Amino acid sequence: MSTARANEPALLHYQVNAEPVFKELTPAFCWFHPRVAPLPGYGKDGRPAVVMTIQKHLAASDHYSGLYFLRTDDLGKTWTRPIEIPELAWQPGENNETIAVCDVTPGWHSPSGKLLAIGIKLRYSPKGDQLLDKPRSHECAYATYDPKSQTWTAWKMLAMPQTDGKFFLVSPGCVQWLVNADGTLLIPTYFRGPTGDDYVTTVLHCSFDGQELKYLKHGDELATAGGRGFVEPSLALVQGTYFLTLRNDAAAYITTSSDGLHFQPVKKWTFDDGQELGSYNTQAHWLAHSDGLFLTYTRRGANNDHIARNRAPIFVAQVDPKRLQVIRKTERSLLPERGVMLGNFGATAITPDESWVTDAEYILTGKPHPKGADGTTWLGRVRWSKPNQLAK
Structure with missing residues (x-):
């Protein structure tokens, strides 16, 4: 039996379960970037409805369709099929370009009673290649869903300063953002100027x-x-501290803040035994609980070197908020590795008892993988042993 380390945070027990939302297998596309957000009070018996935003990954690399959504009113027992959103479809641009939005994260904005979806505007050539030669080729795009009228708005773009300089490209893609008590937002984003390869x-x-x-x-x-x-x-915000996780091609990093804007020096993610976490070139996300902080991630060292970038399975584990390390003994495999990549996923609190992690299998062959991948969009349930006071 393992013993507690000195000053180790109180461990919050949890259970995990993975279940399919739906399956679709075709060589034309695969479903990608599924992320969910609750609509408090809009489901059955006063519980939240849940909206999942998702889009099609087409043949070219990072070539995405317009946005679709699914909805469940019974906490995931039954779902609609993906519903295309006409207001959020491709738009024509100059020179036969296509304007699209990808890497969308939805979230509930309680002060306005709206679901807010935030992602990146993209420009595509007629062949589906991304174009980055002009200012604002990447912008912060946003749209809202009104659960009362069940209507979506068209995409709008966040006006930014210095778009010919440092904010030439602005990319709030695949990010977890927060709503402050005053209704303002904290939106992590990465950006760069007109030259160079490194983002800030x-x-x-x-x-x-x-x-x-x-x-x-x-x-x-x-x-x-x-x-x-x-x-x-x-x-994420837990017990008065903001935590920011960062992706780099070679490793994943962590830093903290007292106000969500000004941060301590970054450090590489490690386990609590000092070994590197092994997460790299893939996003990681938080599950924030009033009694503990959890990270969801992919990593090396899980008999998964046959998976590109070791992007499956999806793990969840508790974080030591002082040492900024993943507590190894709390790690669980949440979404399974079945021969193909995962890694473009979402994570959020749904009810006080449950948080969800969603992802979809990257497979474009039109037939199942020998290890089992069949185009499943996954829902991973994390069930808490104590109610999460951060979930409304």
Whole structure:
């Protein structure tokens, strides 16, 4: 039996279960970027409804369709099929370009009673290649869903300063963002100027009135040389401290803040035995609980070297919030490795008793993988032993 380390945080027990939301297997596309958000009070018996945003990954690399959504009113027992959102479909651009939005994270904005979806605007050539030659080729795109009228708005773009300079490209993609008590938002994002390969991460402080998102200011600019810099940051707030996890091609990093804008020096993610976590070139996300902080991630060292970038399975584990380390003995495999990549996923609290992690299998062959992958979009349930007071 393992013994507790000195000053180890109280461990919060939890159970995990993975179940399919739906399956689709075709050589034309695979479903990608499934992420969920609760609609408090809009489900059965006063419980939350849950909306999942998702889109199709097409033949070219990082070539995405318009946005779709699914909905469940019974906490995932039954779901709609993916529903195309006409307001959020591709739009025509100049020179036969296509304007799209990808890497979307939805979230509930309680002050306005709206679901807010935040992602990256993209420009595609007629062949499906991304175009980055002009300012604002990547922008912060946002849209809202009104659960009362069950209607979506079209994409809008967040106006940013210095778009010919440091904010030439602005990419709040695959990020976990937060709503402050005053209704303003903290949106992690990565950005770069017109030249260079490395991205810098910051947190945008924005106002939102239910219709328009406005830039107020941004925080520290976190940078590292090489490996494309820092990208796909995700932010959590637990017991008065903000935690930011960062992706780099070679490793994953962690830092903290007292205000969500100004951060301590970054450090590599490690286990509590000092060994590197082994997560790299893949996003990681938080499960925030009032009694503990948890990280969801992929990593090396799990008999998964046959998976590109070791992007399956998806793990969950508790974090030591003082040492900023993953507590190895708490690690569980949440979403299974079945021969193909995962890793473009979402994580959020749904009820006080349960948080969800969602991902989809990257498979474009049109037939199942010998290890079992069959185009499943997964729901991973994390059931807490204590109610999560952060879940509304």
